[in-house]
Amino acid sequence: MKSAALIILLLLFIFAGQVQAKTLVKVGGYEFPPYVEIVDGRASGFTVELISELNKIQSDYHFELVLTTPIRRFKDYQQGLFDAVFFEDPNWGWLQGNHIISNSPVIATDSEVFIALKQFAKSQAWFDNLDDKTLIGILGYHYQLANFENNPSILENEYKMMLLSSHKKVLN
Numbered sequence: 001m002k003s004a005a006l007i008i009l010l011l012l013f014i015f016a017g018q019v020q021a022k023t024l025v026k027v028g029g030y031e032f033p034p035y036v037e038i039v040d041g042r043a044s045g046f047t048v049e050l051i052s053e054l055n056k057i058q059s060d061y062h063f064e065l066v067l068t069t070p071i072r073r074f075k076d077y078q079q080g081l082f083d084a085v086f087f088e089d090p091n092w093g094w095l096q097g098n099h100i101i102s103n104s105p106v107i108a109t110d111s112e113v114f115i116a117l118k119q120f121a122k123s124q125a126w127f128d129n130l131d132d133k134t135l136i137g138i139l140g141y142h143y144q145l146a147n148f149e150n151n152p153s154i155l156e157n158e159y160k161m162m163l164l165s166s167h168k169k170v171l172n
Contacts, residue, residue: 022062027051028082030068030140033167035087043067047086070140070150092142093150112144115171136170139163 029036029047037045043065051063066082074093076082087108088094094101114127114135121127130145137155142148146159155161164170 022060025061025063025084026066026082027063028068028073028077028085029065030070030073031167032070032087032141036065036067038067050086070138073140089142089148091148093148133160135159135161137161137163138167138170139165 027047029043031038033045035045035047036043048065051065054061054063066076068076068081073085077085088103090101090103094103114130116126135145137143139152140150142150143155143159143161146155146161149155149159152163155163
């Protein structure tokens with residue numbers, strides 16, 4: 001009799017655990033400050049903070065960051081390596097190809113920021129005309145100034161952009 005009660009109790013614990021199991025939601029992210037910043041292999045930023053807060057305020061889902069790159073993100077999404085991406089714009093390539101997406105209303109906006117050495121850019125007016133300047137950008141990013149284009153050859157040839165693989169390289 002004791003063994004039957006023990007088996008029933010064990011089954012209750014097993015099934016109770018299954019009922020309480022959270023649905024895993026994998027969130028893709030790549031270095032894109034201030035949303036995702038990667039220092040010494042550790043991710044931080046708004047996306048990481050949002051994931052942490054979502055995990056604290058509800059118990060149905062467990063959100064987990066999955067790192068990707070700007071170039072690989074579409075392929076990784078199609079292969080099911082992650083389920084969602086936060087702080088993306090549908091214009092950044094999500095409306096092209098076979099990307100089956102649904103997007104939320106806009107909850108945050110930002111814009112491109114241009115920086116230059118002070119010896120060249122003595123005032124904000126220096127940025128008014130970019131036609132005579134060489135721009136440096138991140139490989140895989142989509143740029144509004146180029147109608148959200150991210151094709152490296154088009155960015156390099158038509159927009160005189162040099163593309164690098166990291167923010168640190170760009171700033172250096």
